[in-house]
Amino acid sequence: MDAKLKKSALRGITYGLYLVGTKDESGLNAFVGNFLTQTSFEPPLVALAAKAGTRSQQQIASSGVFSVNVLESGQKDMVMAFFKSFETEDNKMAGFEFSTEETGCPIFKEALRYFECKVVDKIEKGDHFIYIGEVINAGVNREGEPLAMKETGFYYGG
Ligand SMILES: Cc1cc2nc3c(=O)[nH]c(=O)nc-3n(C[C@H](O)[C@H](O)[C@H](O)COP(=O)(O)O)c2cc1C
Numbered sequence: 044m045d046a047k048l049k050k051s052a053l054r055g056i057t058y059g060l061y062l063v064g065t066k067d068e069s070g071l072n073a074f075v076g077n078f079l080t081q082t083s084f085e086p087p088l089v090a091l092a093a094k095a096g097t098r099s100q101q102q103i104a105s106s107g108v109f110s111v112n113v114l115e116s117g118q119k120d121m122v123m124a125f126f127k128s129f130e131t132e133d134n135k136m137a138g139f140e141f142s143t144e145e146t147g148c149p150i151f152k153e154a155l156r157y158f159e160c161k162v163v164d165k166i167e168k169g170d171h172f173i174y175i176g177e178v179i180n181a182g183v184n185r186e187g188e189p190l191a192m193k194e195t196g197f198y199y200g201g
Pocket of ligand 1: 072073074075077078079092093098099171197198
């Protein structure tokens with residue numbers, strides 16, 4: 044297989060870009076992720092791929108839960124705030140206010156919508172581990188157009 048063609052073909056997959064919230068005894072965390080898709084209506088399931096060995100992946104593995112924050116078109120600044128190391132205070136992460144609900148993972152006030160998942164299965168293959176999450180809680184903060192990865196100019200895939 045030609046590596047360039049493989050990269051180009053895989054970059055034809057279109058994505059959203061989300062803030063995924065995680066937790067463990069050491070505290071709360073959030074990372075920018077695009078490897079996410081719904082996989083079942085009933086029960087409502089999503090698949091998330093988390094980079095093996097990262098704090099986030101280890102937190103999902105140990106806590107068995109994660110949250111997904113759906114950002115609004117135009118919120119690239121919020122995405123970028125999570126690329127560098129950031130401060131977590133009582134109710135703010137990287138300066139963005141959050142609260143917790145069912146899972147204890149961060150839910151950002153400035154996100155458009157959110158849902159929380161309980162891990163019901165996993166596939167530890169490749170450099171990202173796949174977690175199948177059953178959606179156990181969901182909410183809508185306001186109406187708006189969800190952020191698409193394309194508009195940010197970022198790539199993660201290929
Ligand atoms: C555009 C973009 C998309 C990303 N998508 C994912 C993803 O789907 N899964 C993932 O584990 N990391 C993804 N990352 C990397 C994470 O944002 C993060 O850097 C990594 O998981 C380490 O985070 P941690 O050390 O806080 O756990 C992406 C990075 C960028 C720039």
